[in-house]
């Protein structure tokens with residue numbers, strides 16, 4: 489599936505690039521995007537592989553070396569994801585043609601319907617996709633109009 493980053497993704501990424509250890513709440517304040525949205529977008533970006541690594545910042549002085557359960561606080565820190573480092577490869581996501589599944593070189597041919605966007609390598613693929621899925625596209629358009 490081709491993925492297009494929107495402005496919300498970009499502001500969140502930019503905020504994280506400045507300081508990858510910010511909390512979701514801090515990012516929310518800074519970007520004016522709600523905390524649940526920041527969290528959801530962040531998770532999506534991780535799923536996409538754009539944010540490559542989530543590392544809790546661990547205060548080792550707080551880990552009891554003698555304790556058999558020494559690793560447990562580390563695990564709970566990881567779950568909290570309160571602090572993380574972010575590595576970003578680039579804001580461009582490689583797109584694949586929605587019809588032939590080939591890579592898209594240069595500017596993609598875009599098909600927009602309802603609130604969807606689909607990307608194609610050439611106008612031929614775009615036209616073929618439109619033919620093949622015309623029923624579904626019309627249905628989605630209809631649903632979108634009714635909202």
Ligand SMILES: [Zn+2]
Nearest residue numbers: 585588609613
């Ligand atoms: Zn194609």
